[in-house]
Amino acid sequence: xxxxxxxxxxxxxxxxxxxxxxxxxxxxxxxxxxxxxxxxxxxxxxxxxxxxxxxxxxxxxxxxxxxxxxxxxxxxxxxxxxxxxxxxxxxxxxxxxxxxxxxxxxxxxxxxxxxxxxxxxxxxxxxxxxxxxxxxxxxxxxxxxxxxxxxxxxxxxxxxxxxxxxxxxxxxxxxxxxxxxxxxxxxxxxxxxxxxxxxxxxxxxxxxxxxxxxxxxxxxxxxxxxxxxxxxxxxxxxxxxxxxxxxxxxxxxxxxxxxxxxxxxxxxxxxxxxxxxxxxxxxxxxxxxxxxxxxxxxxxxxxxxxxxxxxxxxxxxxxxxxxxxxxxxxxxxxxxxxxxxxxxxxxxxxxxxxxxxxxxxxxxxxxxxxxxxxxxxxxxxxxxxxxxxxxxxxxxxxxxxxxxxxxx
Amino acid sequence: xxxxxxxxxxxxxxxxxxxxxxxxxxxxxxxxxxxxxxxxxxxxxxxxxxxxxxxxxxxxxxxxxxxxxxxxxxxxxxxxxxxxxxxxxxxxxxxxxxx
Amino acid sequence: xxxxxxxxxxxxxxxxxxxxxxxxxxxxxxxxxxxxxxxxxxxxxxxxxxxxxxxxxxxxxxxxxxxxxxxxxxxxxxxxxxxxxxxxxxxxxxxxxxxxxxxxxxxxxxxxxxxxxxxxxxxxxxxxxxxxxxxxxxxxxxxxxxxxxxxxxxxxxxxxxxxxx
Numbered sequence: 110x111x112x113x114x115x116x117x118x119x120x121x122x123x124x125x126x127x128x129x130x131x132x133x134x135x136x137x138x139x140x141x142x143x144x145x146x147x148x149x150x151x152x153x154x155x156x157x158x159x160x161x162x163x164x165x166x167x168x169x170x171x172x173x174x175x176x177x178x179x180x181x182x183x184x185x186x187x188x189x190x191x192x193x194x195x196x197x198x199x200x201x202x203x204x205x206x207x208x209x210x211x212x213x214x215x216x217x218x219x220x221x222x223x224x225x226x227x228x229x230x231x232x233x234x235x236x237x238x239x240x241x242x243x244x245x246x247x248x249x250x251x252x253x254x255x256x257x258x259x260x261x262x263x264x265x266x267x268x269x270x271x272x273x274x275x276x277x278x279x280x281x282x283x284x285x286x287x288x289x290x291x292x293x294x295x296x297x298x299x300x301x302x303x304x305x306x307x308x309x310x311x312x313x314x315x316x317x318x319x320x321x322x323x324x325x326x327x328x329x330x331x332x333x334x335x336x337x338x339x340x341x342x343x344x345x346x347x348x349x350x351x352x353x354x355x356x357x358x359x360x361x362x363x364x365x366x367x368x369x370x371x372x373x374x375x376x377x378x379x380x381x382x383x384x385x386x387x388x389x390x391x392x393x394x395x396x397x398x399x400x401x402x403x404x405x406x407x408x409x410x411x412x413x414x415x416x417x418x419x420x421x422x423x424x425x426x427x428x429x430x431x432x433x434x435x436x437x438x439x440x441x442x443x444x445x446x447x448x449x450x451x452x453x454x455x456x457x458x459x460x461x462x463x464x465x466x467x468x469x470x471x472x473x474x475x476x477x478x479x480x481x482x483x484x485x486x487x488x489x490x491x492x493x494x495x496x497x498x499x500x501x502x503x504x505x506x507x508x509x510x511x512x513x514x515x516x517x
Numbered sequence: 518x519x520x521x522x523x524x525x526x527x528x529x530x531x532x533x534x535x536x537x538x539x540x541x542x543x544x545x546x547x548x549x550x551x552x553x554x555x556x557x558x559x560x561x562x563x564x565x566x567x568x569x570x571x572x573x574x575x576x577x578x579x580x581x582x583x584x585x586x587x588x589x590x591x592x593x594x595x596x597x598x599x600x601x602x603x604x605x606x607x608x609x610x611x612x613x614x615x616x
Numbered sequence: 617x618x619x620x621x622x623x624x625x626x627x628x629x630x631x632x633x634x635x636x637x638x639x640x641x642x643x644x645x646x647x648x649x650x651x652x653x654x655x656x657x658x659x660x661x662x663x664x665x666x667x668x669x670x671x672x673x674x675x676x677x678x679x680x681x682x683x684x685x686x687x688x689x690x691x692x693x694x695x696x697x698x699x700x701x702x703x704x705x706x707x708x709x710x711x712x713x714x715x716x717x718x719x720x721x722x723x724x725x726x727x728x729x730x731x732x733x734x735x736x737x738x739x740x741x742x743x744x745x746x747x748x749x750x751x752x753x754x755x756x757x758x759x760x761x762x763x764x765x766x767x768x769x770x771x772x773x774x775x776x777x778x779x780x781x
Contacts, residue, residue: 191645233743236672243680247652250684254645254691266691273684293743518620521727523661526628528726530654532719533635545644545690549651552682553635556658559674567665572745575670576754579746582677583761587768589682593689594775600693 118222125219126228127208134207134373139169141372145475152479163422163430172365179361184257187358191255196359196366199248203373206241209234210380211296213390213459226460227296234295235287238381239280242336246272248370249338249345253355264354267486268338268345274490275335275342278497282328285508286385289318299389311395313388320511324504326386328497330473333378335493337371340478344486379470380463387466390459407461408448415441523564530557544596544608548589555585624664630657644695648686655679669743 143158143165150157158165183192211227218224231237246269253265287293290301304312314322335342346354356367383389394403415438422434448457484492534557537550559578566574596606603611634654638647655678662671750758 188643188645191649194649231668233668233672236669236676240672240675240680243676246680246684247687250687250691251645251649254687262691266688269684269688273681518618518624518664522621522624522628523665524726525723526631526661528722529632529719530635532715532722533632533639536715537635537639540639541647543644543695545686545693545695546638546647549638549644549647549686552678552686553638553651553654556655556678560658560661563662563665563667563670566667572742572749575667575742575746576749578667578670579673579750580757580761582673583765586677586682587764589685590768590772591775593685594772596689597693597776606693606695 118220122219122222122224123228126224130207130228131204134204134376135369137376138369138372139173141376141471142172142368143169144471145478148472148475149479152476163425163427163434166433176361176365181361181363182358184358186257188255188257191251193363195248195252195255196363196370198251199245199370200366200373202241202245202248203370203377206238206377207373207380209238209295210377210384211299211389212463213456214296214300215456215459217456225296226456230294230296233293235283235293235298235385238295238377239276242279242374242377243276245370245374246276248367249355252359252367256355256358258358261355261357264345264357268355271342271345271486271489271493272336272338274493275332275497278328278493278501279332279336281498281501282325282332282504283385284501284505285320285322285325286314288505288508288512289314289320289322295384295389299384299391302388302391305395311388311391311393313386313391315386319515320508322386322504322508324500324507326382328501328504329385330382332493332497332501333382334474334477335489337374337378339371339375339474341481341483342489344483344489347483375471375474376467379467379474382470383463383466389466390463392458392462404454404458405449407457408445408454410445410461411441411448412445415439415443415445520564520568524561527557527561527564530554530560542607542609544599544606544611545593547608548592548596552585552589555581620664624661627657627660627664630654631661644690645687648683648690651686652679652683655683667742669746 146168147157147165158168161168161171183189208228209231211225211230213226216223216225249265249272250269251265253261253263253268256262286298290298292298292301302311302313302318306312306317310316312318315326334340338346340347346356356364359367392403394400394406418438418441419435420438422438423431425431425434447453531554534550534554537553538547541547541550559581562574562578562581566572566578599611600606605611631654634650634652634657637650638654641647641650655674659671659674659679662668662674
């Protein structure tokens with residue numbers, strides 16, 4: 110292994126990063142389902158998954174096993190190649206976009222080679238992210254058509270029309286950020302948001318700069334919710350409407366692939382929103398001496414979580430919970446201790462803040478899903494074309510005006 | 518890597534586009550063969566832009582893509598009209614001017 | 617064989633296979649999928665030729681929007697499989713081999729005529745250069761294309777509108 114690493118260090122390091130990130134991504138996709146069900150349940154004054162494992166933590170595992178063992182039905186007359194291709198395309202494209210996201214500024218050492226905390230760092234990273242998103246329309250369009258059935262066809266036509274429409278305003282709403290950062294490179298966009306106005310207000314794109322990108326953020330987030338087919342824009346795939354939309358005729362693993370693809374695009378969009386508008390991996394605390402204690406916030410966070418889990422776990426209902434929860438709590442306390450070591454602390458700062466912000470956005474996604482009713486299709490298209498598109502164009506004009514005015 | 522590789526590929530793709538244009542009877546497939554020919558030409562443009570180290574080739578590709586998109590939109594609208602009025606997508610059946 | 621040539625060969629194989637599949641497939645949706653494969657591999661070749669911006673534009677506009685339009689229309693019109701016709705005996709036995717020979721001859725002449733150009737190693741970022749060219753020297757054609765797109769949108773809407781009878 111070391112001989113291989115010495116001969117092709119870049120390849121081996123990239124492979125390790127890909128495998129680790131893929132594993133983390135799949136686990137977080139599975140636990141996104143748990144997160145969503147729990148949050149929506151609590152919004153609706155009930156508990157959500159509670160029985161399968163302590164606090165329903167093993168529910169994703171049970172769901173995964175169920176999907177694997179369910180009968181795989183293919184409708185008669187379906188075009189076999191396209192029927193299998195569609196969910197595969199959705200999932201693979203959605204997961205590929207995680208390769209372009211930078212998680213932190215520092216470099217880590219794998220097998221002696223120093224490598225940044227991202228799989229790649231393309232100069233046109235943002236543009237390629239949008240390219241991947243625009244290819245994602247095919248999964249939906251081909252799924253509905255290949256099912257050889259009325260309702261999936263209608264659902265997929267509506268859904269792909271919706272995705273194509275909101276892609277426009279999503280791409281345009283980001284142009285303001287690009288004008289302010291001057292680069293399409295995601296890491297450079299983050300570093301352009303460094304610094305603190307008046308000593309304590311972080312210079313994130315939504316707060317500072319020639320024009321605070323509030324309009325841009327609003328357009329981007331709403332377009333992204335529509336682009337990922339989530340409530341309130343999920344008419345094409347809602348169960349009460351077109352009988353389930355484009356994934357009606359899919360069962361077992363292919364259905365699971367559609368859902369994983371949807372959650373993966375949710376995660377990608379949340380990562381994009383934090384990078385473009387909220388400073389990515391930048392900490393909200395100034396990096397001065399007075400705020401040196403802010404460096405220990407990750408350790409404190411994990412430590413508190415661990416202690417809370419231990420305290421709650423030893424009095425849990427089931428025997429399994431009484432063992433598992435404190436074990437997880439202990440692991441978190443161990444992580445907190447490791448994070449107080451200086452080297453690891455420096456490296457973990459960036460990813461911690463990044464993942465915290467992404468988690469907040471995912472929570473907002475699920476919060477919106479649990480709260481708002483869905484739009485009718487014509488209302489949906491009217492919002493995309495008549496409201497969001499002009500507003501994003503106006504954002505571009507205003508931002509360029511602000512830049513020209515403040516540069517004189 | 519010599520440019521000729523890219524130019525040969527462009528020529529081959531263009532030729533295959535012409536073959537598809539001549540031999541296929543579904544009007545949408547004929548349209549797609551036009552797009553294939555345009556893509557082959559774009560490849561040649563970018564290859565030459567690289568060879569002469571100028572960027573004008575890429576500008577031209579930009580405009581070709583835009584024009585191809587506009588043409589595809591209008592062309593497909595016409596195809597929808599034909600399908601609605603004649604009921605068929607087979608170009609050999611749209612021949613009322615012949616008889 | 618350098619890594620670049622190997623990547624080029626893979627991409628070229630995908631492109632030619634896609635183009636041949638476009639011809640051979642009977643259902644227009646399969647032809648559309650083959651064309652998407654060709655476009656994505658051509659985008660990869662733009663990357664090889666040092667035009668990353670054009671690669672992204674190719675995927676976003678061509679493979680991600682124009683081909684979606686094609687797939688939409690195929691789905692809307694419910695285009696079925698093409699009927700088999702018998703290609704005339706002449707075309708089958710003489711036409712196809714002659715076509716291949718002709719293609720090979722074209723390829724040979726193209727290859728012979730252009731060996732004096734080589735791909736230079738990577739220059740600076742093309743996005744900035746493209747933007748400067750597009751908005752300084754070629755701003756008039758740029759504005760004209762915005763007109764063109766507007767006319768195309770209007771034309772498509774008017775043409776495909778259902779008449780209110």
